[in-house]
Amino acid sequence: MDPVITVEHLTFRYPTIASASTEAAALKDVSFSIHAGEFVGITGPAGAGKSTLVLTINGIIPHFQSGIFQGKVLINGRDTFETSCSEISRQVGSVFQDPEAQLVTPTVEDEIAFGLENFGFEPGLIESRIQEALHLIGITNLRNRSTSELSGGQKQRVSIAAAVALRPGILILDEPTSELDPMGTMEVFEVLKQLNQQFGLTIIVVEQKINILMEYIQRLLVLNQGSLVFDRTPREIIKEPETLHSVGLRVPPVSELAYLLKKAALYTEELPLTVDEAYSGLQKSLGRRKEEK
Numbered sequence: 001m002d003p004v005i006t007v008e009h010l011t012f013r014y015p016t017i018a019s020a021s022t023e024a025a026a027l028k029d030v031s032f033s034i035h036a037g038e039f040v041g042i043t044g045p046a047g048a049g050k051s052t053l054v055l056t057i058n059g060i061i062p063h064f065q066s067g068i069f070q071g072k073v074l075i076n077g078r079d080t081f082e083t084s085c086s087e088i089s090r091q092v093g094s095v096f097q098d099p100e101a102q103l104v105t106p107t108v109e110d111e112i113a114f115g116l117e118n119f120g121f122e123p124g125l126i127e128s129r130i131q132e133a134l135h136l137i138g139i140t141n142l143r144n145r146s147t148s149e150l151s152g153g154q155k156q157r158v159s160i161a162a163a164v165a166l167r168p169g170i171l172i173l174d175e176p177t178s179e180l181d182p183m184g185t186m187e188v189f190e191v192l193k194q195l196n197q198q199f200g201l202t203i204i205v206v207e208q209k210i211n212i213l214m215e216y217i218q219r220l221l222v223l224n225q226g227s228l229v230f231d232r233t234p235r236e237i238i239k240e241p242e243t244l245h246s247v248g249l250r251v252p253p254v255s256e257l258a259y260l261l262k263k264a265a266l267y268t269e270e271l272p273l274t275v276d277e278a279y280s281g282l283q284k285s286l287g288r289r290k291e292e293k
Contacts, residue, residue, distance in 0.1 A: 153184025
């Protein structure tokens with residue numbers, strides 16, 4: 001099966017001014033592919049190039065942001081240079097960091113209808129798509145609410161519903177939980193899990209909250225100073241936590257603790273990604289130690 005996203009030797013440098021003519025490229029020779037139905041996380045320290053990468057996938061680069069662009073980005077086999085942003089947005093739904101900046105209408109219903117109306121959908125189809133998106137994201141009860149009255153988590157879910165209403169095959173989110181508390185963060189990730197597992201949507205999340213990110217994703221792409229330094233599964237990464245330490249990041253605390261215990265022969269199970277897995281693993285490890293005695 002061909003990938004839905006292919007990035008080939010991508011290098012991008014923002015326009016420079018005379019005093020900053022030697023500024024480093026935001027992305028440097030980045031290559032990877034993503035297949036339909038994958039749930040992929042992207043992380044890295046500040047300035048790693050994460051948001052720039054998002055802008056190349058949804059077409060804002062090169063269509064609205066100029067710069068020096070080398071390499072290729074293909075969406076379902078089509079080069080983003082040869083595909084309009086309008087066409088790309090039908091295939092790639094985008095949700096950004098600040099829901100306040102993304103919501104542009106006074107009510108939830110209007111927000112979900114906004115993109116559909118701009119694409120010229122018939123009124124009857126707009127209504128069915130609104131109902132479908134509200135149901136999928138679990139916010140049917142918010143339909144008539146004012147967007148100004150919503151919590152941060154609710155606003156982000158409305159942003160996701162507005163993107164999903166266009167039925168893209170790919171949903172890319174750039175730090176969607178940065179302004180949210182732990183409860184709002186969990187709400188958003190549970191919605192993404194449902195969209196991925198039940199409806200086969202390809203999900204790409206740029207996220208700094210690596211603890212929760214590692215619980216949901218299938219692959220983690222790690223950027224550092226514009227380069228892709230790791231592309232591994234969460235299970236592979238927690239077996240070698242130094243891979244993240246080398247770029248100033250850390251694996252989830254439960255994973256790191258279990259890793260240290262395992263090195264000391266005090267933990268016998270597969271390294272955990274979650275607290276529940278760690279609890280179960282510790283119980284089994286303690287049980288084995290008792291049996292050995």
